[in-house]
Amino acid sequence: MNMKLLKLLNKNARYSLEELATMTGRTPEDAAADIDELEKAGVIRGYKAVIDWERLDNTYVSALIELKVTPKAGLGFEEVAKKVMKYPEVETVYLMSGGYDLCVIVKGKTFQGVAMFVAKELSTIDNVISTATHFVLRRYKELDVELCDSDRDDRGHFSF
Amino acid sequence: MDYSKILNPEVLNIKPSGIRKFFDLAETMQEVISLGVGEPDFPTPWQIRKAGIKSLEESKTRYTSNWGLQALRETIASYMSRKYGLQYDPLHEILVTVGGSEAIDGCIRATVCPGDEVIIPQPSYVCYEPITLLAGGVPVIIETKAEDQFKLTPEALKAAITPKTKALILPYPCNPTGAIMEREDLEKIAAVLRDTNIIVISDEIYAELTFGGKTHVSIASLPGMAERTLVVNGFSKAFSMTGWRLGYACGPAEIVAQVTKIHQFAIMCAPTTSQYAAITAMTSCDDVVAEMVEEYDTRRRLIVDGFNKLGLTCRDPKGAFYAFPSIQKSGLSSEEFCQQLLEKKHVAVVPGTAFGQGGEGFIRASYCYSTEHIKEALKRISEFLNEL
Numbered sequence: 001m002n003m004k005l006l007k008l009l010n011k012n013a014r015y016s017l018e019e020l021a022t023m024t025g026r027t028p029e030d031a032a033a034d035i036d037e038l039e040k041a042g043v044i045r046g047y048k049a050v051i052d053w054e055r056l057d058n059t060y061v062s063a064l065i066e067l068k069v070t071p072k073a074g075l076g077f078e079e080v081a082k083k084v085m086k087y088p089e090v091e092t093v094y095l096m097s098g099g100y101d102l103c104v105i106v107k108g109k110t111f112q113g114v115a116m117f118v119a120k121e122l123s124t125i126d127n128v129i130s131t132a133t134h135f136v137l138r139r140y141k142e143l144d145v146e147l148c149d150s151d152r153d154d155r156g157h158f159s160f
Numbered sequence: 161m162d163y164s165k166i167l168n169p170e171v172l173n174i175k176p177s178g179i180r181k182f183f184d185l186a187e188t189m190q191e192v193i194s195l196g197v198g199e200p201d202f203p204t205p206w207q208i209r210k211a212g213i214k215s216l217e218e219s220k221t222r223y224t225s226n227w228g229l230q231a232l233r234e235t236i237a238s239y240m241s242r243k244y245g246l247q248y249d250p251l252h253e254i255l256v257t258v259g260g261s262e263a264i265d266g267c268i269r270a271t272v273c274p275g276d277e278v279i280i281p282q283p284s285y286v287c288y289e290p291i292t293l294l295a296g297g298v299p300v301i302i303e304t305k306a307e308d309q310f311k312l313t314p315e316a317l318k319a320a321i322t323p324k325t326k327a328l329i330l331p332y333p334c335n336p337t338g339a340i341m342e343r344e345d346l347e348k349i350a351a352v353l354r355d356t357n358i359i360v361i362s363d364e365i366y367a368e369l370t371f372g373g374k375t376h377v378s379i380a381s382l383p384g385m386a387e388r389t390l391v392v393n394g395f396s397k398a399f400s401m402t403g404w405r406l407g408y409a410c411g412p413a414e415i416v417a418q419v420t421k422i423h424q425f426a427i428m429c430a431p432t433t434s435q436y437a438a439i440t441a442m443t444s445c446d447d448v449v450a451e452m453v454e455e456y457d458t459r460r461r462l463i464v465d466g467f468n469k470l471g472l473t474c475r476d477p478k479g480a481f482y483a484f485p486s487i488q489k490s491g492l493s494s495e496e497f498c499q500q501l502l503e504k505k506h507v508a509v510v511p512g513t514a515f516g517q518g519g520e521g522f523i524r525a526s527y528c529y530s531t532e533h534i535k536e537a538l539k540r541i542s543e544f545l546n547e548l
Contacts, residue, residue, distance in 0.1 A: 008458070012531070022465040023458045023531070157186040157508045158196040160286050160335070 002034045006043070009035075011144070013047040050145045054138075060107065062091070063114050065122060066132040067102035077101055080127055089117050100132070111135060174290045179514050182499055186508045193537045194508040195463075195525040198335060200400040200481070202455075205448040208399060208441045215436035222432065226424040228256025228408070229435045236408055239442045244367070244378045246391065252413035255420050256430045260365040260394035260407035265291050266419040267361045267390045267409055268327070272297040276326035281312045282516025283484075284331040285363065289516075297326065303518030306486065309475060310339035314348040321352070327359045330379060333366035336515050336524035337484045338477020340370055343377045350382045359415070360389040365407070366480040368398035368449055371457050374478050380411075387412055390419075395434075397481075398449055399441040404434040456481050459527040459534055466538040467525070470545055483525045484512065490548060494520055504547070505540040 004024045008015060017035075021028040038044045053060035069080045077095055084104055085093045092105035104122065108114040115133060123131045139147050164172075186192055203209075215221075227233060233250035240246040248254050257263040264287060272278055274296030280288045281302045289299045300320050304310040312330065330349070332341040341349070353360065360379055367376040380389040394407025407430075409419055460477065467474035467485040474485035487497045494511035501507050512519025527534060 004454075004458075015531075019462065019531075019535075023461050025461060153201070155197045155199060155201070157192050157194040158183045158510065159198045160510075160514070 002038070005031065005034055006038065009044065009047075050143050052139070052142075052147045054147075059109050061109065061111055061114050061135065062105060062107045063118075063133050063135045065104040065106055065118055066100040066134070067104055067122065068129040068131075069101045070127045070129055071101075072127065080125060083125055084122065087117075087121060089114075089121075170294055170296070174293060179495065179498075179511060182495070182502070182511075186502055189502070189506055192502070192506045192508050193533065193540060195527070195529065195534070195537050196508040196510055197526050197528055198482075199402040199528060200397065200452070201528045201530070202400040202452055204399065204401050204404070204437075205441070205445050207444060207448075208401065208437045211440035212404075212433045212437035215433055220432060220436060224256075224429045224432050224435055226429055227251075227254070227420055228430055229432075229439075232256055232435045232439050235439050235442045236410070240391075240410060244376065245381045246378055246386070246410065248410045249413065253410055253416050255409045255416050255423060256435060257394075257407045257409060257423060258427055258430050259396060259405045260363065260392050261287060262423070262427065262430075263392040263394070263407045263409035263419075264288070264361065264363060266422050267392065267411075267415075268292055268297070269295050269422055270415060270418040271359055271361075272326050275324065277322060277324045278326060279317065279320045279328045281316075281329065281331065281334075283310070283334075283336055283512055283519035283522070284329070284515055285335045286515060288329045288331070298324070300325070301516060301518075303516065304337070304339070305518075306475065306522075309478075310334060310337035310484075311341055311345050312349060314352050317349060317352050321356070321358070325356075325358050327361055328353070330360050330362040332362075332364070333370060333376065333479025335366065335480050336482045336510070336512065336519070336522075338475075338480050338482050340374060340376070340479040341379070342374065343382075346377055346379045346382055350379060350385050353388060354384050358388065360385070362389055362391050364391055364393045366397050367393060369453060369456060369481055370479040371453075371460060372476070372478060376479070390415060395438050395441055399438075399445060400452065401434070401437070401441065404431065404437060406430055406434040406438050456527065459529070459531055462531055463525060463527045463534050463538070466534070470538070470542050472541075472545075481526060481528050483527060484522050485525065486521055487523050488521045490545060492548075494523060498523060501541065501544050505544045507537050507540045507544070 008020055017028045017031050021031040069077050071077055072079055081093055081102055084090055089106050090104055091107050094103040096103050106114055118131055118133050233254045236254050237248050237250040240248055268291045272295040277298045277300045278292040279300045281304050292299045302316045302320050362379050364378060370376050378391055380386045380391050390409055390411035392409050395401040463483045464474050471489050472485040472487055474483050477483055490497055494513045498509055498511045510524040512522030
């Protein structure tokens with residue numbers, strides 16, 4: 001398993017094959033073959049940009065929803081989770097330990113829209129006992145990327 | 161007031177760095193992409209900072225022993241043993257100093273008398289020559305060569321030794337060349353020195369930053385060398401602790417006691433907070449250091465490959481965090497290259513000549529920067545070369 005390659009791609013999926021090869025000390029052909037293999041094995045599931053939507057005028061709202069679910073014999077939470085993840089509004093679904101069962105991250109254009117989606121769609125799914133909606137007010141860091149202005153390099157331009 | 165009569169001519173005679181003006185120019189510019197610094201971009205690992213904070217909370221804010229906290233000296237002793245196979249008595253053979261810099265200064269001042277010769281391989285860090293001069297010593301420069309991977313050769317060393325030779329500075333892993341001395345290289349140097357009365361001041365501040373499976377070997381670990389070697393090291397580079405100002409010198413008790421005398425009167429003791437933090441650095445940060453080294457290695461590959469693709473021949477640096485490419489193909493001198501690159505493309509690199517005349521034809525580019533930053537710098541250097 002080429003962990004080094006995965007770490008680099010996780011940091012920046014837009015490195016060129018040549019750059020990836022240079023940084024891992026391999027040939028571009030080898031790097032390409034590795035990536036191919038990792039994609040086929042389902043280790044690499046996709047490549048996306050990290051976007052700070054708040055910098056655009058478009059309104060962007062997201063919320064974390066705590067879902068409590070009655071588990072089904074033999075299936076556990078699987079059935080509900082798979083139903084939830086099919087909604088295009090749903091960005092993320094996790095099965096959780098602790099006080100609730102499914103953590104669902106939902107995106108939308110307005111608070112109202114997200115709230116209605118939860119009320120009309122998520123809470124009416126069979127075996128969902130309750131929902132609690134927490135709206136995201138500000139995103140500081142996402143997928144390892146700092147979204148607020150990060151610290152200036154205070155090292156100056158030169159030192160020996 | 162006639163200041164010329166006040167000032168010490170030995171101090172006046174030290175040339176201010178010729179590139180100061182160039183540095184000042186860079187500081188006035190906006191949007192400079194710098195590859196110019198000699199310190200890590202990583203913050204000090206959190207557990208080290210936390211240890212410093214804890215010591216402050218517990219009011220550990222007084223002087224320590226002149227030698228440094230005994231607990232820290234014991235920690236340094238076991239670190240030197242487990243890392244480099246060196247055995248030092250924490251009570252008599254280790255002095256904690258204000259950065260590696262103070263250790264170098266103290267070691268030179270404790271040993272060099274007026275007229276004594278100090279052999280200094282260059283290109284190398286900028287402090288050895290002026291400190292030697294301030295001690296009244298005579299710097300004897302050996303220019304290491306690119307074709308020798310900037311290593312010190314036994315032939316060059318033999319040729320430089322005279323009856324007046326007091327000390328040899330051994331600055332490896334080397335800033336700015338990235339050269340390291342491997343065991344077989346050091347064996348040859350040791351063979352030259354064993355029958356002499358020359359003391360080696362081995363500046364090993366970059367010891368933890370070596371690449372390609374090469375681990376640092378200290379000359380003091382070779383048979384018969386510990387008694388004639390002062391090992392200087394510190395926390396700045398390996399643990400990303402430059403501002404904490406903490407280093408140390410290890411060596412024969414007879415010498416370290418005298419270095420401590422200078423330290424006692426000039427400094428009292430190294431910063432107490434830093435000393436507490438440093439214990440944590442050496443005892444529980446191997447993983448973090450390994451991660452940083454891996455990241456430097458990634459950047460190193462990127463920048464070396466980048467320079468070579470631009471036709472600026474760059475040997476593979478095996479240590480420290482600098483690339484030292486040849487800029488001969490540009491037809492410019494090192495200083496012209498750096499000045500023009502700064503003015504035209506706002507990229508800051510250091511001329512090789514800042515590290516001795518042997519650095520002519522080279523530039524030092526630090527890779528203490530993110531890969532994105534390095535890529536942008538390389539792009540601009542490429543444009544610069546195309547427009548020449």
